[in-house]
Amino acid sequence: MSLGQKIAANLPFLRRYARALTGSQASGDAYVRATLEAAIADQDLKNSLEEGRVPLYRAFNKLWASAYTEADNRQAGSTRQETVAHSKLSKVTPLNRQALLLTSLENFSVSEAATIMDIPAADVESLIGEAIAKIEAEASTTVLIIEDEPLISMQLEDLVTSLGHEVCGTAATRTQAKELASETRPGLVLADIQLADGSSGLDAADDILAMGDVPVIFITAYPERLLTGDRLEPTYLVTKPFQESTVRTVISQALFMNEGAIKA
Template identity: 75%
Template sequence: MSLGEQIAKNLPYLRRYARALTGSQSTGDAFVRATLEAALADKDLKSSLEGGRVPLYRAFNKVWSSAYMEVAEEGGEVQSHEDAASDRLRAITPLNRQALLLTTLEDFSMQEAGEIMGIAPDEVEGLVQEAVQEIDRETSTSVLIIEDEPLISMQLEDLVTSLGHEICGTAATRTQAQQVIAEKTPGLVLADIQLADGSSGLDAVDDILAIGSVPVIFITAYPERLLTGDRPEPTYLVTKPFQEQTVRAAISQALFFGSSRPLG
């Protein structure tokens, strides 16, 4: 397999990570493009990508980290301490959340995550444990589940409530989702793409976003179809069949950025 083919194969999943990391499709995709541009301009970096997925993510991590540092240095000269701190939270995902996303959403081993982040595996494990503890302390919110498979819907309900959140409603169709949001606007939405009556979870979410900005996590068996970078696409994507820790990490990251739109 050529280098171009290797990168093309892994690129959708790097976009998934980048979007979750930054809380934005546009920002995440921009950093992915910057990584590819850096590789084209640097022969050593380009050749390092031949090792597959881990080197690609490691290259992305270097580009993302260095770009953040430049922004922070520029902004620090003119912003108040409070504004700078607020912008920092919006601009960067803490190391413990990076470790959690890499080992859950992207399913890397502790060793692989350590290679990507440039730290030891045991340090990655410690960061993951910190992130899990943070999740347990997060403020609760109300969650709407849009899912047409009853067993999956019940599994998500159990997971959401175990995290201390409440269920404001469940829906198997776009119409049912409209009925739920007519009574209460959720603080978070978990949505399947294909619904029971042939309607789309994307359309159901658009109905909600017409009312207000709500973080949304899409759960789908075909994530690569929504990770092209060619159009407005979801920020948070979880692949079916999913692991509970993956959904848990995605919920935490979506709530971390709070008001970020899931599309655009």
């Protein structure tokens, strides 16, 4: 497999991480593009990417860590949602979120995350502990679950309530989701992509977002199909089958990054 093919295979997941970290499709994808441009210009960096995912994420994290302060203080051309994200990022250290997203969302080991972040493994473990404490302290909200598989829907209900949130409804179709959202005005939406009647969770989310801003987390078995970077895509995306710790992490990140919603 060529270097280009190796990088291409990992790009959808790097985009997922970048978007979750920044709270924005546009910002996350911009950092990914900058990472690839840096690799093209630096032969040593380019060579290191032959070794797989860890060097790719490490290259991304180095660039993001050195640039996010300046980039996130930009005003010109920023959307309202991105301005909210930038304001929050300027007040809270990103290290906790990096450690938790790398180990939970991207399934790196603590030692791999330490290599990516260029810090000791013990520091990564400490950062994860602090991040989990922040999750537990997260302000509660109401959650609409859009999922056509009953067992998964019940699993998500249990998870959401265990975090101190309230489930305001569950829907298996786009029509049900729209009706429930209109009645309950949820503070967070968890949405499957493929729904029972052949309708799309993406369309259901569009219906809900037309009523008002709300963070949406999509859950799908095929995330790479939605992370090409070619069009408007989800900011928050969880892969099926999912680990509960991953969903907890992404819920915390979505609520942290949103006042109202940050739409992808």
